[in-house]
Amino acid sequence: MADGKGRYAQIVQKLKTHGHHLTPQRLAIIKAIVESDRHPSVEEIHARLRKTFPTMSLATVYRNVMLLKSLGEVLALGFPDGSNRYDGRHPFPHPHVVCVRCKKIVDPELQSGRELARAVGDATGFRILSHRLDFFGICRDCEAAGKKGCGAGQAAK
Amino acid sequence: MADGKGRYAQIVQKLKTHGHHLTPQRLAIIKAIVESDRHPSVEEIHARLRKTFPTMSLATVYRNVMLLKSLGEVLALGFPDGSNRYDGRHPFPHPHVVCVRCKKIVDPELQSGRELARAVGDATGFRILSHRLDFFGICRDCEAAGKKGCGAGQAAK
DNA sequence: ATTCCTGCAAAATCTTTGCAGCTAG
DNA sequence: CTAGCTGCAAAGATTTTGCAGGAAT
Numbered sequence: 001m002a003d004g005k006g007r008y009a010q011i012v013q014k015l016k017t018h019g020h021h022l023t024p025q026r027l028a029i030i031k032a033i034v035e036s037d038r039h040p041s042v043e044e045i046h047a048r049l050r051k052t053f054p055t056m057s058l059a060t061v062y063r064n065v066m067l068l069k070s071l072g073e074v075l076a077l078g079f080p081d082g083s084n085r086y087d088g089r090h091p092f093p094h095p096h097v098v099c100v101r102c103k104k105i106v107d108p109e110l111q112s113g114r115e116l117a118r119a120v121g122d123a124t125g126f127r128i129l130s131h132r133l134d135f136f137g138i139c140r141d142c143e144a145a146g147k148k149g150c151g152a153g154q155a156a157k
Numbered sequence: 158m159a160d161g162k163g164r165y166a167q168i169v170q171k172l173k174t175h176g177h178h179l180t181p182q183r184l185a186i187i188k189a190i191v192e193s194d195r196h197p198s199v200e201e202i203h204a205r206l207r208k209t210f211p212t213m214s215l216a217t218v219y220r221n222v223m224l225l226k227s228l229g230e231v232l233a234l235g236f237p238d239g240s241n242r243y244d245g246r247h248p249f250p251h252p253h254v255v256c257v258r259c260k261k262i263v264d265p266e267l268q269s270g271r272e273l274a275r276a277v278g279d280a281t282g283f284r285i286l287s288h289r290l291d292f293f294g295i296c297r298d299c300e301a302a303g304k305k306g307c308g309a310g311q312a313a314k
Numbered sequence: 315a316t317t318c319c320t321g322c323a324a325a326a327t328c329t330t331t332g333c334a335g336c337t338a339g
Numbered sequence: 340c341t342a343g344c345t346g347c348a349a350a351g352a353t354t355t356t357g358c359a360g361g362a363a364t
Contacts, residue, residue, distance in 0.1 A: 019317090019318090019364095020318080020319095021317085021318055021319060021362075021363050021364070022363075022364095023318090023319060023320075023362070023363070024362095025319085025320070026319080042353095042354090055320085055321065055322095056320085056321080057320065057321045057322070058353095058354090059320080059321075059322080059323095059354085059355075059356085060319080060320055060321070062353095062354065062355075063319085063320085063355090064319095066354095066355095076237060077237070078235075078236070078237035078238070078239065079235070080233060080234070080235035080289065081235070082235065082328095082329090082352085082353080084353090084354095095277065097277055097281050097283050097285075099283065100286065106281055106283070108277050108280050108281050109280060110273075110276070110277060110280065112269070112273060112276075116267075116269060116273075116290075117292055119267070120252065120254055120265050120267060120292045121292075121294065123265050123266060123267065124254050124263055124265050124296075125296070125297040126254050126256065126263070126292070126294040126295060126296050126297070127294045127295045127300060128254075128292050128293070128294040129257065129293050129294045129295070130292075130293045130294075131290070131291060131292040131293065132237065132289060132290070132291040132292075132293075133273075133288075133289070133290055133291075134288060134289040134290075134291075135274055135277045135278075135283070135285050135287075135288040135289075136285070136286050136287045136288065136289075137278065137283040137284045137285040137286045137287075138283060138284045138286070139281075139282070139283050140282040140283070143284060176339095176342090176343090177343080177344090178337075178338050178339070178342085178343055178344060179338075179339090180337075180338070180343090180344060180345075182344085182345070183344080199328090199329090200328095212345085212346065212347095213345085213346080214345065214346045214347070215328095215329090216329085216330075216331085216345080216346075216347080216348095217344080217345055217346070219328095219329065219330075220330090220344085220345085221344095223329095223330095239327085239328080239353095239354090241328090241329095
């Protein structure tokens with residue numbers, strides 16, 4: 001399973017292949033996405049990189065995330081509440097579990113996705129291209145912490 | 158299974174119970190939501206009702222849809238592409254199959270939702286509150302129609 | 315040298331809110 | 340009557356786009 005380092009090299013390789021420039025900002029954005037296990041939002045990526053690139057524009061983050069998405073190297077998780085988070089480690093449809101309190105996102109072990117998609121396709125006659133399996137709830141940490149925010153509190157919006 | 162008529166009466170009843178006024182606009186919005194099997198968007202509801210209420214504001218549709226949602230009588234389907242559609246017939250988590258071409262939305266017969274949510278909860282330690290199972294693909298009509306739009310073409314955005 | 319990229323600011327969406335007058339109960 | 344609702348317009352929030360200067364190849 002691709003870890004941060006492997007994914008980074010993989011994505012950089014694909015950018016080269018497609019003739020895209022490897023600017024410091026771009027590389028930093030890629031690094032931020034693949035090194036985080038938090039499925040960061042554009043805002044979070046931007047905030048994190050402002051330390052290194054004080055003038056970096058939000059538009060640049062948007063543009064790069066869109067580029068990576070168009071290359072199939074990042075999965076966009078647009079949630080019902082309007083928040084957007086990105087997964088650069090597993091850029092393919094897979095289930096997510098979201099804590100509605102601290103906004104933590106976990107990738108559960110669950111093989112059902114593929115077969116479920118196939119079953120739905122058979123039942124409806126659709127040619128299924130992709131899917132979203134999202135579960136929303138309260139994580140163990142937040143449950144234990146009571147009403148207050150839990151450990152890795154990270155706002156998605 | 159609640160049909161349009163049943164749902165309409167049910168929703169009106171709940172509004173009364175909660176002391177909400179039954180304005181003509183509100184009733185028309187409810188009717189539009191429960192009579193459509195198309196999971197309409199706010200824009201679609203508004204467009205449809207402009208014939209009867211030429212001065213009806215988009216804000217009014219938004220406010221009423223939000224009210225119904227807050228009462229648990231409508232399920233909001235916010236999709237990754239930013240489009241929003243509403244289901245007034247089955248206002249509880251259930252799977253959807255979306256045609257990415259004509260934007261048709263189908264409710265597949267699929268019982269797995271509940272048990273899947275439970276399995277995910279067990280596996281992750283989350284207390285699961287709700288879920289979203291969305292499948293995206295090409296419906297049979299669109300497949301048959303080739304590149305052109307299919308029968309009930311309805312833009313979601 | 316070229317082509318692509320960045321930062322800034324303006325634009326474009328989509329949704330929410332403030333307010334004055336109107337309406338259902 | 341009184342609380343709640345509507346329409347209009349303005350405000351918000353988030354994401355996209357135009358442009359001129361600057362970098363990467």
